[in-house]
Amino acid sequence: MATTAAATGTVVLVDAALAPYEHPDLRWLVRNHVLAVLQEFPTLSPSVDTYTSDDGASAVLLNARGFLAVSSDLPPILLTVWLPREYPYCPPLVYVFPAAPSASLVPDHPFVDHRTGRVHRTLPYLEDWGVPRSSLAGLVRSLVEALRMCHPLRAASFGFAAATTRARARTPVEEERGRMHTVLVDELASRLGRDAAAFRGGVDQDIHDMSSLQAGLRTRGDAMGRAVHDLEEERMRLERAVTASLAHRGKLLTWLHKASPARAPDAAAAVAPHAAAGDAQRWLESKALELAVDDTIDALGHALENGELSFQEYIKRVKILAREQFFHCHEASTSMST
The missing domain is CATH 1.10.287 (Helix Hairpins)
Structure with a gap:
């Protein structure tokens, strides 16, 4: 009975939050997405809060937030998924924060901005977002897989996992394995960060080169347009000269x-x-x-x-x-x- 009442309250909350959204005919789809992600990840819960964008604009949006366990060996993270007014045609806004106040995010993470905690569009699922193949549950599953390979927290923050899991005696072999695992994960995160920074630098250079090439092509197009205009005027002048000669x-x-x-x-x-x-x-x-x-x-x-x-x-x-x-x-x- 309590579970049914809680589910009913969640549906009422979601329906009330979706009232001002731009696509009323798709509210049932958004509701199904929210309920599916809450059912698959019980640690998340829905709420309605004010979201402030980078340009200062604010809006009251529906969101799902809570602790997300990436794996049993890694510390959990605090996940917040905001649904913009254009959802589902616009992908959600995903933020990742450390669960412990003393923890911090890894700089130059390939998917997470260490200053704001926002997940980049470089995440394949966000980059390929589309209706109807994409959903909130699929996005969270993809995020878990990505963060399992490259955790967003610093290696010094991994001690939080031991505090949140049940205490047990660890043998020297397990201690050595844990230490090596921490070193390898830290090294992998550093390498991925460097590769992502180099890749972004190359992309920026390509964008600059393509912009320069586009400007040159636009200049050539304008010159060819003027040349065609001059040739058209010359043709008309010759036609008038031929007409006068015939007369x-x-x-x-x-x-x-x-x-x-x-x-x-x-x-x-x-x-x-x-x-x-x-x-x-x-x-x-x-x-x-x-x-x-x-x-x-x-x-x-x-x-x-x-x-x-x-x-x-x-x-x-x-x-x-x-x-x-x-x-x-x-x-x-x-x-x-x-």
Whole structure:
């Protein structure tokens, strides 16, 4: 009966504490997580307290705290697990403290900050936190396994284990084993701390290098954007120049069509005085070649309009034909003068 009443009181406390949480549809899941961790680790108990973050903001949060035995040979620790308002989408905030006032945490611990006692996100379970595969019970089990390999307390604090366990006579062999165990654990903790510090230094250097590379890539991206903008403006300018050239060409063709028929009667009249002199044939050939050049230029203009000929090729051929037409025109004029 007492156990049932206690469990009912725990459920009521948890439900009341979860009232202001952000995900009301998941309160049943949070309640199951809390009850499961309390059932698996009876030394923990739920409570509601004010949590103050590093930036000074405070909020009333549900938490589970109590002594956590890592192993029978190592001293217990004082564990506090805070559930933020965004839980379960946000991982819980875990703190580890020495159970004895005289004990202290190991500096440069791979998982625990020795100044605040907070468990880092480097703990694999916290780093891979996700819904619905993660839970409070799984987090505490993972923490126990991690701290069993690398205990957060200094080696001098391990004497607390003997004070909290039942007194028994220890043989010299057991004493030597205990001393060696303490030395090995201390050495392992020191090595892990040094490795974690070196790893963090390498990660910081990689982050710095990647930030510098990102800044360089951003600068190159801006330069390429400006170059593309300039090329687009150049393309539009060339399009306007081609349009203006085509308009000018149209005016030239119109002028040539108007001027060519006007010269035909004069040419026919000029042929008559020289028909017997033998220059008429030469004049006619020169005039025909001149008019053929006009037709060729006209055909090139149509090819340019249809996209069958580039503007540079069109200008090149028109220059050659204009030079050739000039000589034919000079030949015809010379024949008429003769």
